[in-house]
Amino acid sequence: MKVTADRSRCMAAGHCAISAPDVFDHGEDGLVVVLDTEPGEERRREVELAEDLCPSRAIAILRTAAVAGPPDAGTPDTPDTASAG
Amino acid sequence: MNAPTTTANEDLFAYPQDRACPWQPSPGYQDLGRQGPLHRVRLWDGRWIWMVTGHSQARRLLADPRMSADRSRDDFPAVLPRLDAPIFKPIAIIGFDPPVHDVHRRLLAPDFSLKQVRAMRPRVEDLARRLVADMLQAGPPVDLVEAYALPIPSMVISELLGVPYDDHEFFEAKTVGLLQAKSAEDAERAGRELWDYLDGLITRKEREPGGAGVLSRLAGEVDEDGDLTREDLLRIALALLIGGHDTTSQMIALGVVTLLEHPGQLAALRADPDVLPAAVDELLRLVSITDVSGVRVATEDIEIDGEVIRAGEGVLVSSSMTNRDPGVFPRPYEFDVHRTRGGNAASGRQHLTFGFGIHQCLGQNLARMELEVAFSVLFEGIPGLRLGVPLEALPSRSGGTMQGVHTLPVEW
Numbered sequence A: 001m002k003v004t005a006d007r008s009r010c011m012a013a014g015h016c017a018i019s020a021p022d023v024f025d026h027g028e029d030g031l032v033v034v035l036d037t038e039p040g041e042e043r044r045r046e047v048e049l050a051e052d053l054c055p056s057r058a059i060a061i062l063r064t065a066a067v068a069g070p071p072d073a074g075t076p077d078t079p080d081t082a083s084a085g
Numbered sequence B: 001m002n003a004p005t006t007t008a009n010e011d012l013f014a015y016p017q018d019r020a021c022p023w024q025p026s027p028g029y030q031d032l033g034r035q036g037p038l039h040r041v042r043l044w045d046g047r048w049i050w051m052v053t054g055h056s057q058a059r060r061l062l063a064d065p066r067m068s069a070d071r072s073r074d075d076f077p078a079v080l081p082r083l084d085a086p087i088f089k090p091i092a093i094i095g096f097d098p099p100v101h102d103v104h105r106r107l108l109a110p111d112f113s114l115k116q117v118r119a120m121r122p123r124v125e126d127l128a129r130r131l132v133a134d135m136l137q138a139g140p141p142v143d144l145v146e147a148y149a150l151p152i153p154s155m156v157i158s159e160l161l162g163v164p165y166d167d168h169e170f171f172e173a174k175t176v177g178l179l180q181a182k183s184a185e186d187a188e189r190a191g192r193e194l195w196d197y198l199d200g201l202i203t204r205k206e207r208e209p210g211g212a213g214v215l216s217r218l219a220g221e222v223d224e225d226g227d228l229t230r231e232d233l234l235r236i237a238l239a240l241l242i243g244g245h246d247t248t249s250q251m252i253a254l255g256v257v258t259l260l261e262h263p264g265q266l267a268a269l270r271a272d273p274d275v276l277p278a279a280v281d282e283l284l285r286l287v288s289i290t291d292v293s294g295v296r297v298a299t300e301d302i303e304i305d306g307e308v309i310r311a312g313e314g315v316l317v318s319s320s321m322t323n324r325d326p327g328v329f330p331r332p333y334e335f336d337v338h339r340t341r342g343g344n345a346a347s348g349r350q351h352l353t354f355g356f357g358i359h360q361c362l363g364q365n366l367a368r369m370e371l372e373v374a375f376s377v378l379f380e381g382i383p384g385l386r387l388g389v390p391l392e393a394l395p396s397r398s399g400g401t402m403q404g405v406h407t408l409p410v411e412w
């Protein structure tokens, strides 16, 4: 799976680094840093937890890496993001 | 707001209502929660707002950029009389929308990051052990709020900000005065005293640059034409000082009460220290110390679950009820430290005690660390701890936002 984190949305809540410590960390500025942009499937549960908990919708799992489309093509399909703008 | 004082509103559910049990929402909120996710409730001034008790609706609304947190707007609801005080209107970070919100929040992000919090932990452990030793020496009965629950977050936030802890009695009393005020006038008076105090403190930091703490660092970054004016800094100092100790201290106090009243859960926690992070999040969920995850006003019409929240209407998200949405938390009224068994350290974080969206609590990692330390050091140091008065006799705060107890007599 492919993982992205939008630093311009990150509010440094830190859930991602707790949920999936091998995939996410934080920089000196407190904001998210992706350590592994293509984690293995065995990390899926952790990464989905990070995506779900991220309060500012900064984390996205690109479901199908093969379908390269507009930036929002891979936006997660959780209902919370629908209105998060 | 679109809802003027009318007699029609008199039939609506009256907000707020007092808790009957320190860790459970008022029986009235529980009834409301059973009726659906969105409700119209009547406020003290006769106006009405939406009260959200459904978890997914709450997350959607709190993450929606059409919801404003700007307390200076005329249509922003004052959910309690004290919130009508001018001092609350432009409260830093929490009461601003982007872009100002994001700029100020990012200024502070490094100081509240996980790494920073982990680095502070050993000092907080030393502090907690010292306080336990003092209690043991003084002997029972002890007021746990004064002797333990308040000094931990209070010392931590003063050290982090660079506010002299010697002034703690003053800033603690004024914070409680501000947060528990029954009228806007009382809140304003307490708030102004804190403001003047911080003004003096920041002036000293400007004269002697290079001191320790966030406020000294930020004092060096003030730029009247830039992102941080001196008034911004004062507002940030006020928000952090207020936000940093009352919430956490009352969470320690009610957390201890909840654990003592659930001996099986306390034993489970003692038997397996690895449960501690999950137990802290379960306590945060259950106790929902602020009772509210956030208040907002809609800036456009927003359709949600068949209802329309009109532009100008206020919304209050109930943390105590969204944290009991049975679709997310099975057996929602039960305290279960093993609720997320099989998950990792973050699986217990679905609750909305720290809010959601861009305003989700800046101090949450700090608060979690303080709570972990406070519970583990206390029950290790005083294994025979018990309440000094019957549960019903605890002097509890009234309904509204900040829940808690005025004092917590304990023995051992």
Ligand code: HEM
Residues within 6 Å of the ligand: B069, B093, B094, B095, B105, B157, B239, B240, B241, B243, B244, B245, B247, B248, B251, B289, B290, B292, B293, B294, B295, B352, B353, B354, B355, B356, B358, B359, B360, B361, B362, B363, B364, B366, B367
């Ligand atoms: C158990 C302890 C705590 C609880 C339950 C709590 C709860 C909350 C909640 C519900 C919000 C969101 C309000 C909204 O969306 O309108 C919030 C925001 C905030 N909290 Fe906490 N808090 C706690 C501890 C702390 C601590 C220790 C600090 C440190 C100074 C702090 C500072 C803040 C700040 C600055 C915000 C505004 C964040 C923003 O608007 O981006 N809180 N808190």
Ligand code: SF4
Residues within 6 Å of the ligand: A005, A009, A010, A011, A012, A013, A014, A015, A016, A017, A031, A032, A050, A053, A054, A055, A056, A057, A058, A059
């Ligand atoms: S969970 Fe979201 S907001 Fe929090 S640090 Fe990670 S990316 Fe940033």
